[in-house]
Structure formats: C-alpha cells, structure tokens
Amino acid sequence: PELCLRLQSGPSTSLLRVLLHSCCTELCTSSLASLGPFLEDEIIPEVIPMDIEVVDAKITLKDDSPQVYPTSPGPVPIILAVDHVVVQRREDGVFYLTGQQHPGAACKNTSLFEKPVSVPEEQKAPAEPVLATPAAGACGLQPKQVPELQRELQTLKLALAEANMDKARLLQEIRKYNPLFQL
Numbered sequence: 001p002e003l004c005l006r007l008q009s010g011p012s013t014s015l016l017r018v019l020l021h022s023c024c025t026e027l028c029t030s031s032l033a034s035l036g037p038f039l040e041d042e043i044i045p046e047v048i049p050m051d052i053e054v055v056d057a058k059i060t061l062k063d064d065s066p067q068v069y070p071t072s073p074g075p076v077p078i079i080l081a082v083d084h085v086v087v088q089r090r091e092d093g094v095f096y097l098t099g100q101q102h103p104g105a106a107c108k109n110t111s112l113f114e115k116p117v118s119v120p121e122e123q124k125a126p127a128e129p130v131l132a133t134p135a136a137g138a139c140g141l142q143p144k145q146v147p148e149l150q151r152e153l154q155t156l157k158l159a160l161a162e163a164n165m166d167k168a169r170l171l172q173e174i175r176k177y178n179p180l181f182q183l
Helices: 028-033 145-177
Strands: 005-010 014-021 022-028 050-062 078-089 093-099
Touching: 022 028, 028 050
Parallel strands: 014 050, 022 050
Antiparallel strands: 005 014, 050 078, 078 093
C-alpha cells in the first residue's frame, strides 16, 4: 500500500502514525494554497503527537495559476523526490524533520513501522538527493574516497562556471537585439 495510517489513543496520550511508501503523485499549487482555511481555528487545538514517514516518494508540484504572459510556456513543474524522511511532532508541538539513508547505506536504518513494504524496483522513485548527507565518518565513508570526491567536486565546479559563462554570453547576445530583455 502507498499510504498507511495508524491512530493510537488511550487515557494518557494519542499518537497518529502515517507511512507514505513508493508514492508518485502530482499536486497543483492551488490545491495546496486552499488548505490554509482548514488549518486555522478560533481556538488553539490540543497537540496530537504524530510520526509521518515518507519513503521512496516522488511529488510533482504544478503551478496552475493563470499565466501573466499568454505567450509564455508556463512555469516548470517542481519535482520533489524523497528517499526517506521522517517528520515527528512531539507533545511540545514542535515538528522535527529527520532524514535517513536508504536501507543499502552503511548507516543503520530505523523505521516507525515494524513491517517493511517491498516494492518492485521499477516502481521506486529515482533516488535524487534532497537532504544533506551526514559527515564522512558517520556512514563509513572510506578515507580513500575523500580525495576522489574532492576531485569530482572540482570538476563539477569548473563545469558550473563554464555553464554560467555560456549563460552570460547568451544573455549578452539576446540583449543586443532586445535591450529590455529580463530573466
């Protein structure tokens, strides 16, 4: 299943647990913007602790607002690929966001739910990094890999600088023909 919900309640506490696994969905920004009134209330509600775990999800956000310029191709959709993230709301009302490595990583993988859900490889979202990775020693990065990664970083920095120079050159060329052009 893509979504699992569990509500535990008792005389002393309540807890809501949500697991979103291998979900690939598309949302419009207007639907997200219209959620605001549902989150507002005249009284301050009781804080319900919750654990939300998102594993292998791909969410595409599309801007469906009216276009300002009719000839514009429109805004580019934003794709958010999440490998594994946990959002916890504790009794103090504070939200805590924790990123975890996928099961194949060297770090220990803990889950909020006891039974892992197996998903065919072709249905999984691409593993695009969205969170900062832990320090090298934390996940068992070998000391030999550090210089190699530094060289790769330098190569990528040079490629980025070259791409920025190409962008500046193209903008200069466009402004020759249209001095009022803005990005």
